[in-house]
Amino acid sequence: MKHCKPEAPPTDLVRIAAPDFDLLRTLDSGQVFHWHPHGAGWVGTIGDQPVFVEQRGKSLWISRGTEDVVRHYFALDHALKEIYATFPADPAMNGALDYCKGITIMQQPAWECVATFITSSLKQVAHIRQMSLAIRKAFGEPVCFSGLELFTYPPPERLALASEKQLRDCKLGFRAKNLLGAARKIADGEIDLQRIGTMDDPEALAELCKLPGVGEKVANCVLLFAYGRLRAFPIDVWIERVLREIYFRGKRSVTASRLKRFSREYFGPYGGYAQQYLFHHARKTYRTPPGS
DNA sequence: CTCCAGGTTCCGG
């Protein structure tokens, strides 16, 4: 990140209430990949808007004028206590809840979410962050903010003009073709991300899966992290591990569709929340047992 | 060096 002019962390801040929210845990939970620590808080873009956010106890101190945007993006209106009350009360879920309390399911811009999760396949979170930042730097708009140069996420129309080689130079590997294809389908109007918001869950899932590089897992991430479908339950390698080792312990030949059906029925109306907590807890604490 | 990572797609039973 370049310094475009010397300036300390922003001083024109306003306070908003965030009683049950945990900013650090939320930003570290593998939903978004572009926030930078800055002073005692964080800077990043929400859409085209550069924002500073710092948590002090039950309050967020944020750039003046970004109150509505921040509240929506971080889903500060989600009633976490009511959501927790719907979780199954088994030991694994209780452990995850204890570890993840305060994480919200965010409400990201749809395209940015689709694009970053297209690049996520077979990549660690640190790599997804690198690719996301490289794409912003190469194709996004620079925004000078609080002495830092931030970059917006390029819209589909912009990436549609890129070459596959340019995207590979952002270290996308085989994902370059998929991201380019998806950008083109959306820029051409063949897929309408706004209209997907009006569809029911199964229909929206099917529509998202028409994009190259988007299968059931990525589509569910997008439904969850961008469209507020809090029942969507993405099954990645971590969640599959949790399901098999805890909820299907000792059972053999458990198929993928079996896991899907179980997770849909067992985790309730906020299954997506349960999934995110189980994922984050497992990813942060899992160690392969010695000798196996 | 080997293993694996917030998968998708294609191909053969």
Added chain:
DNA sequence: CCGGAACATGGA
């Protein structure tokens, strides 16, 4: 419907 293999890249 199911399992297997290919696909790029870099951190552990």
